[in-house]
Amino acid sequence: MSWTCPLPLRDYPNIVLGHGGxxxxxxxxxxxxFLPAFRNVAIESxxxxxxxxxxxxxxxxxxxxxxxxxxxFPGGCxxxxxxxxxxxxxxxxxxxxxxxxxxxxxxxxxxxxxxxxIVEAMxxxxxxxxxxxxxxxxxVVEKGHGDGCYINTAGIGIIPxxxxxGPGRAKPSDAIIxxxxxxxxxxxxxxxxxxxxxxxxxxxxxxxxxxLVEAIFGASGEIHVLRDPTRGGLASSLNExxxxxxxxMALHEHRLPVKPDVQAACxxxxxxxxxxxxxxxxxxxxxxxxxxxxxxxxxxxxxxxxAEIIGTxxxxxxxxxxxxxxxxxTRVIPMQIGEQLPRIC
Amino acid sequence: xxxxxxxxxxxxxxxLFREIARVxxxxxxxxxxxxxxxxxxxRNGIDQLLPDGIELIHGPGCPVCVTPLEMxxxxxxxxxxxxxxxxxxxxxxxxxxxxKDLFRIKSEGADVRIVYSPLDALKIARENPDRQVVFxxxxxxxxxxxxxxxxxLAAKDNLDNFSVxxxxxxxxxxxEAIMTSPINRVQAFLAAGHVCSVMGYWQYPALxxxxxxxxxxxxxxxxxxxxGIRRAVMQLEAGTHEVxxxxxxxxxxxxxxxxxxxxxxxxxxxxxxxxxxxMIPSSGWRLNEEYRYYDAEYKFEVNGIVxxxxxxxxxxxxxxxAIKPTACPAFGTVCTPRSPLGATMVSSEGACAAYYNYGxxxxxxxxxxx
Numbered sequence: 001m002s003w004t005c006p007l008p009l010r011d012y013p014n015i016v017l018g019h020g021g022x023x024x025x026x027x028x029x030x031x032x033x034f035l036p037a038f039r040n041v042a043i044e045s046x047x048x049x050x051x052x053x054x055x056x057x058x059x060x061x062x063x064x065x066x067x068x069x070x071x072x073f074p075g076g077c078x079x080x081x082x083x084x085x086x087x088x089x090x091x092x093x094x095x096x097x098x099x100x101x102x103x104x105x106x107x108x109x110x111x112x113x114x115x116x117x118i119v120e121a122m123x124x125x126x127x128x129x130x131x132x133x134x135x136x137x138x139x140v141v142e143k144g145h146g147d148g149c150y151i152n153t154a155g156i157g158i159i160p161x162x163x164x165x166g167p168g169r170a171k172p173s174d175a176i177i178x179x180x181x182x183x184x185x186x187x188x189x190x191x192x193x194x195x196x197x198x199x200x201x202x203x204x205x206x207x208x209x210x211x212l213v214e215a216i217f218g219a220s221g222e223i224h225v226l227r228d229p230t231r232g233g234l235a236s237s238l239n240e241x242x243x244x245x246x247x248x249m250a251l252h253e254h255r256l257p258v259k260p261d262v263q264a265a266c267x268x269x270x271x272x273x274x275x276x277x278x279x280x281x282x283x284x285x286x287x288x289x290x291x292x293x294x295x296x297x298x299x300x301x302x303x304x305x306x307a308e309i310i311g312t313x314x315x316x317x318x319x320x321x322x323x324x325x326x327x328x329x330t331r332v333i334p335m336q337i338g339e340q341l342p343r344i345c
Numbered sequence: 346x347x348x349x350x351x352x353x354x355x356x357x358x359x360x361l362f363r364e365i366a367r368v369x370x371x372x373x374x375x376x377x378x379x380x381x382x383x384x385x386x387x388r389n390g391i392d393q394l395l396p397d398g399i400e401l402i403h404g405p406g407c408p409v410c411v412t413p414l415e416m417x418x419x420x421x422x423x424x425x426x427x428x429x430x431x432x433x434x435x436x437x438x439x440x441x442x443x444x445k446d447l448f449r450i451k452s453e454g455a456d457v458r459i460v461y462s463p464l465d466a467l468k469i470a471r472e473n474p475d476r477q478v479v480f481x482x483x484x485x486x487x488x489x490x491x492x493x494x495x496x497x498l499a500a501k502d503n504l505d506n507f508s509v510x511x512x513x514x515x516x517x518x519x520x521e522a523i524m525t526s527p528i529n530r531v532q533a534f535l536a537a538g539h540v541c542s543v544m545g546y547w548q549y550p551a552l553x554x555x556x557x558x559x560x561x562x563x564x565x566x567x568x569x570x571x572x573g574i575r576r577a578v579m580q581l582e583a584g585t586h587e588v589x590x591x592x593x594x595x596x597x598x599x600x601x602x603x604x605x606x607x608x609x610x611x612x613x614x615x616x617x618x619x620x621x622x623x624m625i626p627s628s629g630w631r632l633n634e635e636y637r638y639y640d641a642e643y644k645f646e647v648n649g650i651v652x653x654x655x656x657x658x659x660x661x662x663x664x665x666x667a668i669k670p671t672a673c674p675a676f677g678t679v680c681t682p683r684s685p686l687g688a689t690m691v692s693s694e695g696a697c698a699a700y701y702n703y704g705x706x707x708x709x710x711x712x713x714x715x
Contacts, residue, residue, distance in 0.1 A: 254355070267349065269461070270693065322704070327358035327567045329390015332704020 003116035006032045015110045020140030033116065034136060037123040042099070042134035050134035052099055055158055060095035062086055063154035069147050071114065073189050075203030079121030081279060082151040084208045087129045088228040091210040092282065094165045094217070095157030097129065102136040102153050107146035118149060129208035131155065163217060169224040170245035174313040175291035177284045179212060179298055180205070180306040181257045182234050183273030185280070187265045200261045207280030212303040219297030220290035228282045232336050233275040235321065237283055239335045243319040251311035251323040251333070275336050285313060352566030361571040362394050365578055372398035373581045374530045375574060376523065376666055378516060379537035380407030380694030381565050387699040389567045391574075399578065402530065402666030403699075405519050405622060406537050408484040409436050409692035410664060413618040414652040416512045417442040420481050422647040423510060424455045430473060432466035433481040435459045440691045443653040463495035463509065470499070470507035479641045482509040487539045489513050489630060490604040493611040496632065496639045510641040511631050514617055516540050517548045518628035524556040528667050533577040535563035535570070538592040545600025549588045557586045564592040611636050620688055621661030660687030663696050670697040670705070677701060 009032050018025040035044065042050040066082040083100065090097040102122070106115065126133055188204040209228060216223060225245070229237035234256075242249050258266075258273045266273050280303065286294050291309055298304030311323075321333040377383055383403045386392055392401050405411055421442045424431035431447070438447040438459065451457040456476075460466050463480045470478035482492040492509055499507040516537055523529055536549065541562045549560045559580035563573030573591045580587060590596055608630070617629025632640045658680065659673040670676050670689070680686040682698050689695035693702065 320704070325389045325567075326353050327355050327389050327391070327394070329393050331388055331390055332702075334702055334704065 003113065003120045005112055005116060006036070009033060009112055013112055015106050015108060015112060015115060015140055017108050017140050017142065020106065020138050026138065029138060033119055034138075037119045038102075038126070038133040038136070040132045040134060042132065043136070050099070050101075052134060054098065054156070057161065058159040060090050060093045060157045060159055061154070062089040062093075063152065064089060065150065065152040067147065067150050068189065070189075070192060071118065071148050073192050073204055074201045075184075075188050076206035076279070077118060077121050078149060078151055079118035080125035081206050082153045083122050083125035083129060083131070084206050084279060085230070086153040086155040087131055087208045087210055088279075088282070090155050090157040091208075091213040092165075092226040092228055093157075093159060094163035094213070094223075094226065095159045096214070097131045097155055097157040097210050099134045100126065100131050100153050100155040102133050102151065104136070104138045105146060105150040105152075106138065106140050107148050108140055108143040110148050115149065118151075125208065129210055160217075162221065163223075165223055165226050167225055167227065167241050167244040170241050170247050170285045170313045171224060171287070172247055172313050172315045173288050174224055174285045175288050175294075175309050176238070176249060176251065176311040176313065177286065177291065177295055177298065177307055177309050178234065178257065179209070179282045179284070179304040180280075181259045181262065182229070182278055182281060183258060183262045183266060183276035185278050186233070186276035187262045187273075189277075190269070191265060202259075202261050202265060205278055205280035207303060209280065209282050209303055212282065212298065212301050215297045215301040215304070216284055216294055219293045220286060222287035222290040223284060223294070224287065225285035226282055229278050231277050233273070233277055234283060235272075235274045235333045236336055238321045238333070239319075241285065242321055245313075246318045248314040248317040248319070249311060249321040250314045251321065253323045254326050255308050255310045257306045257308050274333060288312075349566060352564070352568040354568065358567055358571060361568065361575055365399065365571070365575050366396040368575070368579050368582055369396050369399060370582060372400070373532055373578055374400045374402055375533045375535060375577050376402040376404045376531040377535040377563065377570070377573075378404040378406045378520065379540065379565075380404075380410065380692065380696075381539070382535060382537070382563065382570055383407070383696055384694050384699050385565050385567065385570055387703045387705065390703075391567060391570055395574070399574065401574075403663070403696040404523070404666065405619065405664040406485065406516065406540075407689070407692050407694040407696075408488070408514065409440055410660065410688040410695045411514055411619040411622065412437075412440070412483050412512050412688065413620045414443060414654060415618065415650055416483075416510070417446075418650045418652055419642065419647045420510055421445055421447065421450055422650065423479055423641055423645045424450050424457050425453070426477075426645065428476055430456045430458060430469055430476050430478045431481070432458050432460045432463075432469060432478060434461070434483070436692045437481055437483065439685070440688050441685055443651070463492050464498075467495045467498060467504070467507060470504055474506060477506050477508070477644075479645075480507075480509045482511045482513065485514055485516055485537070485540050486544045486608075487537075487542070489608055489612065490543060490601070493607045496611055496636050497607065499639055500636060508639045508641040508644045509632070512617075513612065513630040514619060515614075515628050515630065517552060518625050519619070519622075520552060522622070522625045522628070523665060524552075524558060526665060528665065531558070531666060533559040533581055534561070535573040535577060536560050538562055538564040538569070538596060541592070541596040541600065543601050543604050545598050545605075546588055546590065546596065547598055547600070553586045553588050559586045560588045562588070562590045562592050562596050564595065619664075621664045623661075655686040658687035660689040660697065663689050670700040673697070
């Protein structure tokens with residue numbers, strides 16, 4: 001990541017309270033940092049709100065806040081996370097994400113270069129996902145009242161006709177497909193967090209999934225549920241779907257894709273990768289007849305190379321997720337109770 | 346992952362299940378001593394696949410579960426003191442004290458930090474010379490060497506802002522207490538593999554002899570546990586009571602000599618309360634005279650603690666294997682991992698939490714056929 005601090009921001013190597021005060025310092029930050037990065041017609045009008053032309057149809061609308069610590073971790077940073085997270089939330093409703101808003105809450109004293117790198121990561125992620133950042137806001141809080149930088153993003157997208165997906169639409173006999181290895185993001189963040197040192201570098205999977213979602217819809221119209229298993233991991237997503245659809249979920253433990261280094265780190269810390277956060281994976285629940293063609297389409301896309309069919313939706317035990325263990329026993333995979341990994345996304 | 350995947354192989358597991366069924370002619374009750382073994386048994390569904398009549402009694406080997414309430418209350422009192430950084434393994438944070446837990450104290454402003462080793466706490470102490478850093482040193486013989494190491498390093502550097510709140514417990518006296526209990530049903534032990542990796546198993550032949558009980562040193566992966574069960578059942582069927590090592594890739598007879606030497610130098614044996622069980626003579630370690638300066642109990646003088654256990658919780662009987670978690674009326678109703686009444690519901694190694702988390706509140710027969 002490279003970012004050169006433009007004039008006149010060089011006068012302030014660190015963020016000061018005035019950068020959020022709405023005066024000249026705020027204006028300089030917008031003009032020299034945010035506008036050049038997010039350049040588009042809507043944001044350049046600098047009105048109180050962005051004015052957008054949208055195609056007819058159903059609108060998807062989502063928001064999420066990002067408070068990850070540390071701000072930078074192997075495979076990503078809070079900036080790309082904030083773009084990808086909201087893009088993915090939109091994509092999981094079948095929408096094509098279009099426009100994002102960005103709200104920064106910055107702690108006084110944050111190095112200007114750090115903010116610059118975060119903004120550069122956001123620019124690159126937005127470009128990659130094909131979305132525009134059209135409106136924003138910056139507040140600065142006193143030193144000691146934040147972890148450097150918090151980001152909120154909200155986004156809108158358009159859902160094309162004929163796409164009907166939602167967490168309540170899973171049906172018995174549907175196939176459950178995960179788009180790749182689980183637990184990468186959570187363990188990447190854990191591995192660099194204070195007090196934890198591993199020999200190998202586990203990289204976050206932070207990525208936008210809207211391209212993969214288009215590939216999935218290109219393969220079949222029989223897509224019932226899409227979900228990106230972030231906080232709480234795959235287990236939490238599947239439990240939510242099971243209870244909202246009033247169905248059971250029967251998984252095969254040996255089919256869950258987990259990278260060896262992620263598995264090893266989980267063993268060491270006594271964690272189960274099925275509960276660890278992902279930021280670039282989705283779970284698709286599709287009719288059994290469409291399973292193979294969807295799996296092929298996912299594996300043919302760069303974001304879904306390691307996709308696997310991991311189980312089946314069943315009528316038994318509605319609201320519960322169970323797994324056949326590797327040695328042939330059965331276990332329940334319940335909702336996670338507390339926060340095992342505080343603030344990882 | 347070498348040394349893990351090959352001990353989780355489904356086909357070999359099926360062979361071992363068949364072998365256990367073949368050698369079993371009558372019912373037997375085996376106790377797996379360690380909570381890690383309980384977790385593995387329930388997580389993998391080993392007990393569902395054993396022949397009828399082979400009962401696994403879940404032992405008291407969960408350090409989080411048996412840490413006495415008074416010690417939790419002391420931890421809460423010390424953590425709440427201004428200027429203290431209180432460091433602990435993660436799963437101690439939700440263990441209920443008489444009124445609060447460490448998470449509550451933390452939300453009220455205490456500086457409570459999760460660490461993965463006492464050496465991390467030592468590092469925090471070095472980085473914060475103006476703060477008192479306390480590590481909650483609980484556990485069996487397995488976690489003791491790292492605590493001994495942290496204390497001895499602190500002493501070497503004359504670090505005066507580091508101390509440990511020690512509540513170490515010892516496995517062999519607990520096994521002895523189980524064998525002499527009037528409600529005991531245990532006929533064979535699967536001894537705790539990782540405890541033996543430190544301590545060896547030279548303490549066990551006398552115990553096996555005195556109580557006529559087979560002792561099999563057992564590991565934690567599914568095939569380790571199954572091999573332990575197989576050997577224990579074969580001994581029971583043959584009427585022998587030997588000490589066998591089924592965890593040879595980790596454990597030898599002598600154990601880890603340098604670790605034992607360090608333990609001897611830093612700790613002394615003491616009577617210890619076990620939560621849910623009561624006082625077991627000579628069943629714990631505390632810092633000896635020479636290292637007492639690093640003992641948080643002395644440093645902070647937290648006295649006048651009056652403990653109050655839940656009247657509904659039957660974790661004591663669960664810990665001694667007298668009842669299964671599901672037999673407690675509070676299980677899964679007023680007591681869940683979200684609002685635990687007793688420590689066995691808190692730690693993932695506690696029998697109640699293992700039963701709850703892996704769904705042992707639903708019909709298991711129905712599950713096994715799914």
